[in-house]
Amino acid sequence: MTRLLAPAAAVIAGIMLTAAAPQSANPVKAGVDAWARGDDAAAVKAWRGPAERGDADAQFNLGQAYKLGRGVAADPAEAEKWYRKAAEQGHYQAEENYGLALFQNGKRAEAAPWLEKAAMRGAPRAQLVYGTMLFNGDGGLAKDWVRAYALLTRASGSGLPQASETLGQMDRYIPEDQRRKGLELARQYQTETQRPALPPQMLASAETTKQPIRTVAVPPSTPATAPTPQPGAPYTVPGHAPATTSAAAAAPAPVATPKPTPTPAQPATVQPVPKPEGRWRIQLGAFSNEANARKLWGRIQPRVSTLGNRQSYFVKAGSIVRLQAGPFASSREAASACAAVKAKGNDCLPVAP
Secondary structure (H helix, E strand, O other): OOOOOOOOHHHOOOOOOOOOOOOOOOHHHHHHHHHHOOOHHHHHHHHHHHHHOOOHHHHHHHHHHHHHOOOOOOOHHHHHHHHHHHHOOOOHHHHHHHHHHHHHOOOHHHHHHHHHHHHHOOOHHHHHHHHHHHHHOOOOOOOOHHHHHHHHHHHHHOOOHHHHHHHHHHHOOOOHHHHHHHHHHHHHHHHHHHOOOOOHHHHHHHHOOOOOOOOOOOOOOOOOOOOOOOOOOOOOOOOOOOOOOOOOOOOOOOOOOOOOOOOOOOOOOOOOOOOOOOOEEEEEEEEOOHHHHHHHHHHHHHHOHHHOOOEEEEEEEOOEEEEEEEEEOOHHHHHHHHHHHHHOOOOOEEEOO
8 A cells, every 4th residue: 555645844834813802902913913014023022921821812823923933933842832722722723733733743643633623623734634644544543544535525625735636646545435435424524514503402403404415525636726825845745755755665555446448539529438437426416306406407507618518317315306417437537527516606526436
């Protein structure tokens, strides 16, 4: 099995800062305002006192300053310290950045629980790193390819380009049945992260209320619009270590789904011949009746060029009708089609054969 090199530097802390609710003479917000206008030294000065008195937002912001070297000299150890102080108070962004800082500093076993917490809340960078750790069995974690595939699917769906590339690498090694289970688990994670917290008195009634089916959109390996890169040195492309790196030494790979065999180009008037793996579909939505599903298909097919010669499917599942389109030759081709659909404002989810 080829080991995927988990990304590190490029997914470490960005420049998002936090402040408590606006109030008069709020030094944390004053620091954020100073940072925004480029007065980094004033920002750090404003945060220092509140951070030392235990303000989690100020602690997280100081961690950012030390990580990026703005207003203070860059100091990974100090960044880690302030992230930890905020994370231990339940600060969400700090939990993610603390896990990423621990990982980057070689403390993978310590990083794992923090990254898992952030990943399960839906943080894409944590999903990317923690999912790759699960694939490799890093940091004392048992290998779990189904969960790794689910987390990378979620991270890829958020538009994180490194996640899309890593997901493509995983496609080469994870057997088809485990990839299918991973997609199902990704849908479950999607539902869980979108479900709002309810007070106890509402839980019973909520369980009897039917919720709309939501889907996971997976962009292609190179999304058309990539998110703004995070500060830090670029990390090694997953699965492609430099020649001087021994960590990527290949071991025998597990049985993987064969690559589709290219087919000759067909005349424009002839329906393309499906490739050997041409049973993938994409799901565009779920409806209470077929008429609504057909209306959506009529609206979206003319707007998305990749759907021009695809067949629509109206799949009944109990009282629900699922609108699907296909066929597609592989998970990557289905993901590319979903990216085009999502760019037009519609949800989309690859469906394994």
